[in-house]
Amino acid sequence: MSPLLEVRSLSKRFPGVRALHRVGLSLQSGEVLAVIGENGAGKSTLVKILAGVQTPDHGEILIEGRPVRIESVRAAERLGIALIHQELNLADNLDVAANIFLGREPHRFGFIDRRGLAQVGLDCSPGLLVSSLSLGRQQMVEIAKALSTNARVLIMDEPTSSLSQRETAQLYRVIRDLRASGVSIVYISHRLGEVKELADRVVVLRDGENAGELQRSEINHDAMVKLMVGRELGRHDRSSHGEGEVILEVRGLRTPAHPRDPLDFALRPGEIVGVAGLVGAGRTELLRVLFGIDRAVAGEVRLAGHPLRLASPRDAIRAGLALVPEDRKQQGVILEMAVRANISLASLRRDALAWLFLDRRREAELAQEMSRRLNVRTPNLEQFVQHLSGGNQQKVALAKWLALQPRVLLLDEPTRGIDVGAKQEIYRLMEELAGRGAAILFVSSEMEEVLRMSDRALVMHEGRIAGELSRAELSEEAVMRLATGRTKEAA
Numbered sequence: 001m002s003p004l005l006e007v008r009s010l011s012k013r014f015p016g017v018r019a020l021h022r023v024g025l026s027l028q029s030g031e032v033l034a035v036i037g038e039n040g041a042g043k044s045t046l047v048k049i050l051a052g053v054q055t056p057d058h059g060e061i062l063i064e065g066r067p068v069r070i071e072s073v074r075a076a077e078r079l080g081i082a083l084i085h086q087e088l089n090l091a092d093n094l095d096v097a098a099n100i101f102l103g104r105e106p107h108r109f110g111f112i113d114r115r116g117l118a119q120v121g122l123d124c125s126p127g128l129l130v131s132s133l134s135l136g137r138q139q140m141v142e143i144a145k146a147l148s149t150n151a152r153v154l155i156m157d158e159p160t161s162s163l164s165q166r167e168t169a170q171l172y173r174v175i176r177d178l179r180a181s182g183v184s185i186v187y188i189s190h191r192l193g194e195v196k197e198l199a200d201r202v203v204v205l206r207d208g209e210n211a212g213e214l215q216r217s218e219i220n221h222d223a224m225v226k227l228m229v230g231r232e233l234g235r236h237d238r239s240s241h242g243e244g245e246v247i248l249e250v251r252g253l254r255t256p257a258h259p260r261d262p263l264d265f266a267l268r269p270g271e272i273v274g275v276a277g278l279v280g281a282g283r284t285e286l287l288r289v290l291f292g293i294d295r296a297v298a299g300e301v302r303l304a305g306h307p308l309r310l311a312s313p314r315d316a317i318r319a320g321l322a323l324v325p326e327d328r329k330q331q332g333v334i335l336e337m338a339v340r341a342n343i344s345l346a347s348l349r350r351d352a353l354a355w356l357f358l359d360r361r362r363e364a365e366l367a368q369e370m371s372r373r374l375n376v377r378t379p380n381l382e383q384f385v386q387h388l389s390g391g392n393q394q395k396v397a398l399a400k401w402l403a404l405q406p407r408v409l410l411l412d413e414p415t416r417g418i419d420v421g422a423k424q425e426i427y428r429l430m431e432e433l434a435g436r437g438a439a440i441l442f443v444s445s446e447m448e449e450v451l452r453m454s455d456r457a458l459v460m461h462e463g464r465i466a467g468e469l470s471r472a473e474l475s476e477e478a479v480m481r482l483a484t485g486r487t488k489e490a491a
Contacts, residue, residue, distance in 0.1 A: 002065035004029045004184050005050075005081075005153055010059035012045050017379070018208050019045040022059070025203045025210075027153065032175065032185045034195040037205035038228055038419035040377065040389040043188050046205070047155045050186070051083035052076035082146035086158040086417070088138050090130050097126035100145045136167025143174060147183075154178065155186040160194060161417050164279035172198065190419050191446075192221050204228055229421045244269050246305075247439045248408050250290075253299030257285040258463025262299060265458055265465065267408065267439040272430060274454035275443045277483050281460040283443040284326060287410045290441075291323040292316040303408070317346070320407035324397050324414060326443075328390075332397035335386035339378050340367040342385050343399045350404070370399035375425060391422025398429065409433060411442035415449060427453060447476050461485050 003026035012020040020042045027033050037043050048054045050061070052073045060067050063079055070076050076083075090099050130138060139159060146154055156175075160168045175185060175198060189195055195202060202214040204227040212227040248267040254260070263286065267273055275283045288294045290301065292310035301308045303319050310316055316323070325331040333342050344363040367381050374395040378388055385396055394414070401409065414430070415423045430440055430453060444450050450457055457469045459482035466482040 003027055003062075004064060006062040006065075007046075007050070008060050008062070010046065010049065010056050010061070012042075012049065012054065012056050020049075020056070020208045023205065023208070023210055027184050027186065029152075029184055030179050030182045031200045032179055032187055032198050034187045034189065034199035034202045035205065036189065036192070036195060036202060036224060036228060037211070038389075038391070038421045040207075040392075041205040041228070041419075042208040043205055044157070045208075047083060047157060047186065047188060050076070050081055050153075051155060052081075053083070077149045077151075080150060080152035081155070082149055082151035082153070083155040084139075084142045084146055084157065084159060086161060088135075088142055090138055090141060092131035093129070095127050095129055096124065096133075096141055096144075099130055099141055100126075100148050102145075134167070136163050136170065139163065139167070139171065140174070147178075151183065153184045153186065155188070157188045158190065158417060159187075160189070160191065168194075190417065192224050192420070195224065196220065206230060225420055228419065247303065248441075249302040249305075251300045251302070253286075253289065253301065254297040255282060255285045255289045255463070256294050256297055258282045259297040261462070261464035263465055265468070267441060269407075269437045269439055270434050271455050272434050272440045272442070272453055274450040274457040275441065275460060276447075276450045276457050276479050277460035277466075279445070280462075281483070282463040283460055284412055285463075286460075287323060287412050287441070287443060290316070291321060291410060293323075317404070320404075321410065322346075322401035322404060322406035322408070323410040324394075324401060324412065326412040326416065328393055328397045333385045333393055333400075336384060338382045339371060339376065339385060339388070339396055340364060340381040342396050343367040343370050343381075343403060346400045347403045366403055370403050371396075374399050374402070374429065389418075389422075391418035391425075394418055394422065394426065398426070402429075402433070406438060409438050409440045411440065413444060414442055415444075415446070423449075447479065450474070450479060451476065459483050 005027040007023065007025050009022045009024060010020055011022055023042065023046060025033070025035070035043055035046065045054065049056050050070065052070045052075050055071060061070060062068065068079055070079065091102065094102070124133070124137065130141060133141065143154070159171060163171065178185060187195070187198060196219050199219060200216050202219055202224060204211040204213065204224065206228060214223055245268065246266045247269050250263055250265050252262040252264060254262055275286065277283050285294065289296050292313045292315050301310060308319055329335060340363065344366055347366060348358065364381070371378065371381065376395045376399065377392050385393055388396065415426050434440055442453070451474050454474060455471055457474055457479065459466050459469065459479055461483055462485070466485065469478055
């Protein structure tokens with residue numbers, strides 16, 4: 001039986017970069033095929049070619065054994081191929097129906113098919129504005145939009161990267177229903193637990209080439225990692241840090257998002273403290289107040305025993321705090337600027353000549369030093385950040401702040417959307433910084449990350465700290481009990 005979709009010897013080059021080299025894969029009807037690999041492995045290029053966003057230099061694509069040319073997104077849609085991007089491609093100011101049919105509006109007697117909404121579990125009115133929907137429900141609108149084109153092949157690029165656990169579970173149900181109805185799915189994800197849960201088969205890319213393939217019975221974490229990075233990743237248990245005097249102390253802090261819930265905790269030099277909790281628990285809001293982006297409603301922050309006034313991020317930076325935000329593309333880096341300029345951005349005032357002029361030589365030296373220290377993979381320092389992989393963009397966002405040698409580093413989802421190899425490098429950097437005496441407070445939605453990296457964990461629930469867990473007490477069950485509202489004593 002011929003595959004529904006087949007790719008043979010696909011190759012693509014960009015200036016100075018070989019994105020794909022003789023890549024092949026096949027997809028059967030009603031199959032979930034996971035395509036995984038480190039950042040820069042070629043996944044995005046491959047799916048963009050299949051969706052008609054880019055054209056290959058060499059190779060061929062076959063649908064049901066027949067060679068086809070996919071020269072545009074419309075051409076892909078006519079062949080039954082639809083791509084759901086990682087960054088949702090919706091018009092917030094339009095309603096659900098308008099988004100689903102955008103560019104394909106019915107000319108006469110056109111009504112939205114409510115069965116399509118029911119198929120993806122979206123129980124809302126087609127006239128509801130998309131801006132009023134949660135991220136998970138917006139994701140379902142994207143899927144409904146793809147299905148409205150009669151897609152037989154649905155490509156999902158990191159579909160759960162911004163979803164809550166509940167929304168992720170709903171997406172899993174939709175994927176299984178689609179598979180049962182004969183829709184084929186190409187699933188791109190860095191979350192290997194998801195791949196193990198959903199995939200019928202796994203294709204692994206490395207450096208733009210096929211690195212291997214795993215059948216359903218062969219899919220496990222270690223096998224996937226070994227094919228992705230070309231080696232087995234070493235594992236180790238961290239020793240706890242942070243036995244000295246308190247460097248950052250929070251007393252009765254109330255954030256604008258949760259003005260009735262006071263927060264109290266402390267950080268010590270060399271300590272890595274995780275902040276866990278479900279979506280909406282107030283974790284990001286806490287970091288925003290600590291960095292002076294939002295004003296505290298009440299309470300006090302003390303640094304090395306002295307009260308800290310945080311009227312703006314400038315005050316936080318002067319005091320030795322740094323924040324790497326959750327959304328690196330919108331808030332962490334400037335995509336249309338060079339790696340060099342991004343790395344030096346936070347240090348401009350410190351390194352200026354006579355406080356007025358940019359010291360070009362110092363800027364170049366700093367960018368070179370930090371890119372080498374963080375192993376930023378870029379052809380040169382003048383490369384625009386938008387052309388780097390997600391993992392390297394995250395390293396640039398980190399490098400910008402590490403150049404200031406902060407005393408307290410705030411990290412919001414430090415490894416979101418990056419591959420397993422890049423994660424190891426971020427973890428290494430966190431441990432290196434802690435070893436040099438920096439205090440690190442990090443927010444993460446990945447349980448494995450919290451368990452692995454935390455000397456202690458603060459677990460938040462609906463704006464308050466439900467409990468604190470020492471390294472010895474840390475477990476998935478203990479974190480989830482507190483995250484869902486049970487007190488540590490009750491647990």
